[in-house]
Amino acid sequence: MLRAGGIVLGGSLVSGSATAAGGDGSTTLTLLSYNDIQTAAAEDKKFPRLVTLIEQRRAAADGPVVVVGGGDEVGPHALSPISQWRAPVDVLNKVGPDADVIGNHEFDYGFDAISNVTEDSEFPWLATNLVDSETGEAFDGTESERIVERGGVKVGLIGLADEGATTGKTNIDFEAEGVTIEDFTETGPAEAKRLKEEEDVDAVVALAHTGIDDAENLAEADADDDIDVVVVGDDEQFYPPEAVDGSIISEARARAAYLSEIELTIEGGEVTAFDGQLIEVTDDIEKDPTASSIINDYRADVGLDEVIVEAETPLDATFGSNYHRETGYGNLITDAMRDRAEADVAITNAGGIRSDSVYGPGEITGGDIFNTLPFPNTLVTVELTGEELVETLASQIVTLESGTGQDLGEEISQQTSGVRFEWVPHEGVDEQIRDVRVGGEPLDPDGTYDVAVNSFMANGGSGYPLEDKPVIEATDELLVTLVVDYLRERDTVAPEPEGRAQRVDRDLPDASVTVDGNGKVVTQFDAPDDVQSVADDTVAVWTPDGEHVDAEHVAFGEGDETLVVRLDDGDLADTIEDAADGDEVSLNLYAEYESSEYDHVYFERSRLNADVAATVRRRGRGASGRGRAAPPGR
Template structure:
């Protein structure tokens, strides 16, 4: 269920408060003072990713770890939750080297292999492990021939601090491997074992055979799956789960007697747990997440490492001025069309002269907003840090629809129940509706390419990144590549921007969410008076948000309704628009032409409980007949 595209995914707060603590609920008593117990401090971080290319929070995190080490009254263990070596803007220059060199300064006791450790391919893992002065764990990702660790990773690690033996294991789930990498693990002789079975079993072995006092699982699974792991650990062998992958703020909290915590991502937080360990193991704890702020000084060695790599490329050079925000947040790009998504895909489409361009939401990183104002090359590489190139495919109209549908997350799905309904991609050259429900006849419908209705049998040139072309993020594309430019996606966008002095990208109605349909309607547009249409509303409509009701044209122009009246008793919706304004939105149409319009309206639903969106959304197809001569009246209400 964890998603980051990598769907890192999200601006979600899953546990209230920042300072938590208590005695474990697995039957142990709180340790008393003077009983010989030891307080072990556990420091943790995860998903460094894009922060590795900036001399900002990563350098401060190094300092904060050293400060906490020095301030601790007892022994200290430092661990990571995976996804440290990618993606980041220095990937084309340093690949995994910059983050590894900085982490070597931290001297962690262990980290776990996450999906982004595979960003540079499977063979590069052995380079990562060889150059790391700390172990990488992969307890449940095993070599089929040996049954043990692969490419320099370790299955387990035991650390002894202040008389406390700490067992460390590293786990990842299929959601952090398949779909987020293009590696066929089975073909490479690797097996991803069930982390809910391997994890508890290995933790029990460490306690019974290796005499460890506590076991810490580094789990690149996301918090929900980490909680499943805690519940599956019926012997209470795992004491702490340090989580990575879904990139959320999750202060330490107990699940089934196990402490679960995650420090968001991008060096924004440092996790801290003080664990009281006695003769019977872990007895009590207290913990928090420490925010990495500008008040923390940068570690000079970490700063030098990062800045030396930055000096090799022009990451700090301005490339354009933007009048609107460039929204690179995960939540935005997974759920809806963004202006920045349009800019990226417009650049890709122009680069190869394609009909359509598509990019995966998880490929847009940094989870930040840039502008309005000056945009640098580094900003673009921060948001598009993967070594993906721009590729052209040939798809039929039918295949294009299947490709778009592969990214729709329905509200009723497991992921939808966690994060809400999602479209999970950004597009250019397209306009379509997506219906995110399991009972929908079509997940994607009413598709227009270049303003014309899609022809299922026509062949279209589609620009994508190489990750998508190789089947990443679950895209159903195989053997369709006709050209690979060899140019990084980020470079394509930078070149596109360098040709412009200013930009102002905005959403243009490329991807329209629809939860329920209104009846079709027919109207006449002659530029005089008002157009009034009445609809029978679906049964689940409790109220309609007047300010959201608008009429859209096939080319993305829209007109807000003048008046909206919803009658709850009669279950009718009446919408009025100005005929003159409507005529201007279809000014390309000649007298007698028919124009396919769409009406959209947000509403409170008695059936759908939205997770991300504020309200559900209605749609009506409106057939408009244009009359340029004489004066007429709107046609009868549609049914």
């Protein structure tokens, strides 16, 4: 019988957890696990408290204890450019885990550095399905498996990674490095069976840097249920221990926020029951002094606690925001890149913005910026044609209809500067990137543009098609350093989204209006069939320069087929004040709406767009200023 526990807050266990049985021949083995320490490794906050919690749970266990990690422990973090893997490894040596697994961020410092990571670690790093292509054995510095004997119980530990955590998230050419990535759903169960049949282990624990979905696939593929526990890393989910297809699966979120504790009843050489929970790492848990000292000594070396700027708006470094839409902080980072490179455009990948936190408003320290940009990426400027720039932007779109889109919602997956565009996150559309402007001017498909990116992207990381593009300048300047320097030059910053990347689900017909600064501008559109209602407070008209005017009045009721939008002509004229009499200015109207077709995951509503051609009249004031939608012409 498998029985599962629940969520534990405040660092204390719920009652009813399994205890070592007396006299019945059974033993309770406690398995403690963490995963994806990442940015917490550079902060004297949760990581030292996690160290204390592990020691507390070791002491409280009524039976043998095994401690393991789920990978992505040594990066990325704010100290990466200075200490690389050393700060987190030094702290983990204090913990003394029985094993950890090689994840994609263990490759942050390059393939050759893995042997340095393993050499400095006083515990083994497992890579069961990443093998030397010639020998079939573990590649340099790693181990295929580890058997731990404790309290009369033998536990077999294996380490697995999927393609998403290897070729999908690194720039490593594993084939060129002589490493074969075996199918973890085949290698894992086969090695578990071998450990039980040949090594006579009582339990097998798979450290799987795969994410929950692939961990469940692993459990399903393990037909003989030889894998008893799957400790998961990579997708950073809050996943309390749960029985799935004969295995117990658990993931402790990330960044030292939780500790997974699973109590396994071992009887007759097998796991017969379990109780498990996630224990929150809270501020009332004392910090381990050695761990704090290690982190603070590294921080002092680089002055991470120095205030460098005052932020008047929040600097949003959360994954949800930066993957799905334009953010003020993404604008700040890419503005700094474009400024330093003197480039036309700057792009940075959403995955390069870390910490999953919001900083400010208020004082911002160097450590805050290092937390959000922890990779040792440098600034690179490449030359792209307009057509290649569109291809580059389109390479990052995740459509709503895709598997990832169904799980996480449609994504733009990047932040930009110097370029404005619309993105259409759906399958089967003619253009997923459209209406592109660089420096306020329409994109020239055959023209060339200087584009600043980071070195990870320039080498083809995250699927960017840049590896073979001409390099104008490849600097040794760290991305994080140039952003810090950019901020030091300013007393305050107040970055906000400004319409650089506009999401569009459906089109309205084009419209033509006259703008003379008097009265009102009214437009009327035939609405698409899936429009059920329109959110009045989201309707606005945007200029090519990123200025916008909110609608004064919106009319669209249930059963209506037309959308009527009214704007103040004076406000609209003010936003295009540089236009001369007779000029035609291309505007865009955007509106959010409830759709009968699209079921969004991240966004609250779908989004409409209409191209609006505004003819400017600086003379003859008093004209009506009215316009009506032209026939569809997209």
